[in-house]
Each structure stands twice: as structure tokens, then as C-alpha cells.
Amino acid sequence: MVDAPILITGGAGFIGSHLADTLLARGHAVRVLDNLSTGKRANLALSNPRLEFIEGDVADAALVARVTAGCKAVVHLAAVASVQASVDDPVATHQSNLIGTLNVCEAMRQNGVKRVLFASSAAVYGQNGEGTAIDEDTPKAPLTPYAVDKLASEQYLDFYRRQHGLEPAVFRFFNIFGPRQDPSSPYSGVISIFTERALAGLPITVFGDGEQTRDFVYIADLVQVLVQALEAEWLEVGPVNLGLNRATSLNQLLAAIGEVLEGLPPVTYVEPRAGDIRHSRANNARLLLRYEFPQPTPLKVGVAKLLGR
Ligand code: NAD
Ligand code: UD2
Structure with missing residues (x-):
């Protein structure tokens, strides 16, 4: 019997495609939902029979519900990652950056899928904490539609945790490269x-x-944390900064x-x-406490x- 797949929204992009490679190498089955707005087919190991690629939009609720069915977990990375794009067109980017998250939450509730990883951003802190190591309790000051949607997505995920038993692992990525x-x-x-x-x-x-x-965080370091968050029995409630201090x-x-x-x-x-x-x-004390980070x-x-x- 084939193992239930892990759904990666935005899996054809920079971060998602590296995560897909690592999960496949660890024996998981992976399903990618991506609208290829910035992602590329060429980033994906399409010849691997354990990889399924669905071209489509997270703003399409019915499609998200369909592709979430039968998955063992979700990694929600799909977003318009350009802050400038969100400033230029807040309404369009909101469809991906917030409605997409809400669709993922609903689809998981409908299909009884519990674990979801979410890519939030250091942008939620705005200019706060500047000059010190920013911890997770630093007051939030989202300065752009991108940051507002990331913070609101975190809050929706927490609502679904309390109300419907979802298991969100929220990471606030700092500057990832690779x-x-x-x-x-x-x-x-x-x-x-x-x-x-x-x-x-x-x-x-x-x-x-x-x-x-x-x-700056190298992509392989980020991916090893995401893999642990997917495979762990336990769940860290509350967001975790993903940076190196x-x-x-x-x-x-x-x-x-x-x-x-x-x-x-x-x-x-x-x-x-x-x-x-x-x-x-x-400040990555919470990350170091909860995750193996060589x-x-x-x-x-x-x-x-x-x-x-
Ligand atoms: P990326 O642009 O390479 O990846 C985003 C992927 O999502 C792309 O493949 C794109 O085609 C897809 N996508 C966008 N809108 C979609 C939609 N409506 N439906 C389906 N697919 C859609 O960027 P990335 O750097 O890999 O970012 C991944 C996630 O991490 C994003 O949520 C981003 O906001 C977040 N993040 C990244 C960084 C960083 O330093 N790279 C920092 C903070 C947060
Ligand atoms: C990151 C995010 C941004 C937002 C912000 C929130 C990326 C790519 N950007 O912006 O989306 O979340 O954090 O805090 O993850 N620079 C140059 N020359 C160039 C390009 C950039 O000098 O050609 C400078 C830029 O002015 C800045 C620094 O390099 O001082 C880093 O820029 P960045 O866009 O990579 O990242 P950042 O942290 O400003």
C-alpha cells in the first residue's frame, strides 16, 4: 500500500521544492499544489513515482479540498512571497496569502487532516526589536499587506487549532537563501x-x-527543521522564529x-x-529548545x- 502523501502548497517554489526533495529521499510520498506563478516544474523531481504534481491555485477552495483528501499532513508555503507585490496589489495577493490559508484550514477540517506547517515571516515584527535579537513575544507591527496576511494566517491557524483540533506548527522565517x-x-x-x-x-x-x-539561513538548515516538525509526535504550540541569531x-x-x-x-x-x-x-531560543539543530x-x-x- 502506498503511504498517504504530504501535501506541499507552493511546492514548486524555492523552499517547497527543496523540502519535497528531502521528504522523497526520506521515503515519504509528496503531493504538490502550485500555480507556477513563481515556481517551476523544473524544480520538481517529476519522474519520481512518489511525487504528484497538481497545477492549481490555493484560492480555489474546492480544489484545495480535493487535493487535501487522503493526505497525512500539509505544508502550506504557497504565497506571493514578494512584499512589493502585496504593496502594489493588496487585493490580488490577499487571495493567495490569506484566502489560501483559510482554504487550507477548511480543507483540513473537512478531511480530518491535523498537522500543518506554515511559513510565516519575520515581517510580522515590522521595525520592532531592531538592534536586538527578536523573540517571538516582540510586539507585532505588520507594515505591509504581506505581513498583515501572514499574521492573520497565523491567527486563523490558531483558531482552527482551538476549535477543530488542527496541529499547526508556525515558523517565522528570517532570510532564507540557497x-x-x-x-x-x-x-x-x-x-x-x-x-x-x-x-x-x-x-x-x-x-x-x-x-x-x-x-541568513541556508535552505538545508531550514528543511531539516521542517522535516522534524512533520515527523514529530509532539507539537509546539505557538510560533517559532526560524533564524540563527x-x-x-x-x-x-x-x-x-x-x-x-x-x-x-x-x-x-x-x-x-x-x-x-x-x-x-x-532570538532562536525556542527553536533550539524544541528542535535538533546541529x-x-x-x-x-x-x-x-x-x-x-
Ligand atoms: P517562492 O516564490 O519560490 O515559492 C512560493 C510558491 O508558491 C511558488 O512556487 C508559487 O508558484 C506558489 N504560489 C504562489 N501563489 C500561489 C497560489 N495562489 N496558489 C498556488 N501556488 C501559489 O518563494 P519561497 O521563498 O520559496 O517562499 C515560500 C514561503 O515562505 C512563502 O509563503 C513565503 O512568504 C515564505 N517566506 C520566505 C522567506 C524567504 O526568505 N525566502 C522568508 C519569509 C517567509
Ligand atoms: C526581507 C524579505 C521581505 C520582508 C522583510 C521583512 C526577502 C527576499 N525579503 O527583506 O520580503 O519579509 O524581510 O523584514 O526575504 N539590498 C541591496 N542590494 C540589492 C538588494 C537588496 O543592498 O540589490 C539590501 C536591502 O536594501 C536590505 C538587504 O539587502 O538592506 C536585504 O534585502 P532583502 O530584500 O534580501 O531582505 P530584507 O530583509 O530587506
Whole structure:
């Protein structure tokens, strides 16, 4: 008998496709629902008979109910991940970023599926906690439609936990990086932009003095936590920061890329971006308490893997 699949919404995207690969390698069956708005078929191991791909939208309630039937768990990653897109078109992105979550909750209730992982974001904290390690109780200050929808999604998931016995494991991702992250927009993850340009020998633009810091997490480190949250008997109630409590400045990042490639294209420093956060770093005590988290991948090692070195 074939094992019940794990449904990954947004499974053809950057994070989802890596999780799918790891789950398949661990013997799970995986079902992916993705509308291919930013995800790609090429990210998926489509020749694996334990992988099922359904092209469709999480905003389509009937479809979500159908694909959730018979699953043993759900990982809800589908979202318009671009904050700028949510600022430009809050109504359209809301369909994916909040209605999609609600559809997943309802579909799980209808089908008696309990465990769901949710990709929330450090964006829920806005500018709060800046300059300190941000813990989960830091007051929330969602500044964009993207962040509002992430926070509201967390709250809906908690409602379904209390009312209908869902088992949500909510993670607030900090800055995740690795292969398959799309560098094509100016608002794409900075590491994907810098590495793509460095490989092509194109000039790099730094917004500000390059001393702003981020808590960068390599994709493989994130995936090992998600796998545990799926396979664990227990459930952590409440959100968990997914960061390393490690601050890296953009200048340090550039130095790491330069070391791996033995050189860098020209780097220009321009005005900081309006509303840019100066320092963002996770207090990850809750993560370390609840999950096995061996040595995180050093930044330079992650960058080298991304650069194919
Ligand atoms: P991504 O854009 O590569 O992945 C999102 C996937 O969802 C894509 O494959 C896309 O096609 C799909 N999708 C979008 N809207 C959909 C819809 N309505 N129906 C079905 N599929 C849809 O981005 P990612 O970085 O892999 O992000 C995955 C999740 O993690 C997102 O929820 C994102 O908000 C969250 N997140 C990511 C980061 C990060 O640093 N990458 C940080 C915080 C939160
Ligand atoms: C991350 C999220 C964003 C939102 C925000 C909330 C990503 C890609 N972005 O933004 O969606 O959740 O956190 O806090 O996950 N930069 C440059 N040059 C470039 C591109 C970027 O200097 O070509 C700078 C940018 O101004 C910022 C830093 O690099 O200071 C990191 O930018 P980012 O977009 O990768 O991530 P962040 O943390 O600003």
C-alpha cells in the first residue's frame, strides 16, 4: 500500500521544492499544489513515482479540498512571497496569502487532516526589536499587506487549532537563501541577486553603507527543521522564529562571495531603501529548545554551494 502523501502548497517554489526533495529521499510520498506563478516544474523531481504534481491555485477552495483528501499532513508555503507585490496589489495577493490559508484550514477540517506547517515571516515584527535579537513575544507591527496576511494566517491557524483540533506548527522565517531562489526582481533575496550578478560579472548595488545586517539561513538548515516538525509526535504550540541569531552585514556577505569567486565585480553604494530595516536577527531560543539543530551551515559554505563551488 502506498503511504498517504504530504501535501506541499507552493511546492514548486524555492523552499517547497527543496523540502519535497528531502521528504522523497526520506521515503515519504509528496503531493504538490502550485500555480507556477513563481515556481517551476523544473524544480520538481517529476519522474519520481512518489511525487504528484497538481497545477492549481490555493484560492480555489474546492480544489484545495480535493487535493487535501487522503493526505497525512500539509505544508502550506504557497504565497506571493514578494512584499512589493502585496504593496502594489493588496487585493490580488490577499487571495493567495490569506484566502489560501483559510482554504487550507477548511480543507483540513473537512478531511480530518491535523498537522500543518506554515511559513510565516519575520515581517510580522515590522521595525520592532531592531538592534536586538527578536523573540517571538516582540510586539507585532505588520507594515505591509504581506505581513498583515501572514499574521492573520497565523491567527486563523490558531483558531482552527482551538476549535477543530488542527496541529499547526508556525515558523517565522528570517532570510532564507540557497539554490533555486529566484533573483529576477530587485526585491528578490539579496544573496540571490549578489551571487547571480557576481557570477555574470555584472556590477552590484548596495543600498546604504552595507553595514546593515540580516540573519541568513541556508535552505538545508531550514528543511531539516521542517522535516522534524512533520515527523514529530509532539507539537509546539505557538510560533517559532526560524533564524540563527547570527548577524551578517552586506559587506561581510560581499567579502564571502569575493573569497569564493576570488574577486568581485564593481560594487556601488547608493542611498538606503526607504523603510529598510537596519538590523534583523532572530532570538532562536525556542527553536533550539524544541528542535535538533546541529551546526548551522556557515555563511561562506552556503554561498559556495549556491555558487556551485
Ligand atoms: P517562492 O516564490 O519560490 O515559492 C512560493 C510558491 O508558491 C511558488 O512556487 C508559487 O508558484 C506558489 N504560489 C504562489 N501563489 C500561489 C497560489 N495562489 N496558489 C498556488 N501556488 C501559489 O518563494 P519561497 O521563498 O520559496 O517562499 C515560500 C514561503 O515562505 C512563502 O509563503 C513565503 O512568504 C515564505 N517566506 C520566505 C522567506 C524567504 O526568505 N525566502 C522568508 C519569509 C517567509
Ligand atoms: C526581507 C524579505 C521581505 C520582508 C522583510 C521583512 C526577502 C527576499 N525579503 O527583506 O520580503 O519579509 O524581510 O523584514 O526575504 N539590498 C541591496 N542590494 C540589492 C538588494 C537588496 O543592498 O540589490 C539590501 C536591502 O536594501 C536590505 C538587504 O539587502 O538592506 C536585504 O534585502 P532583502 O530584500 O534580501 O531582505 P530584507 O530583509 O530587506
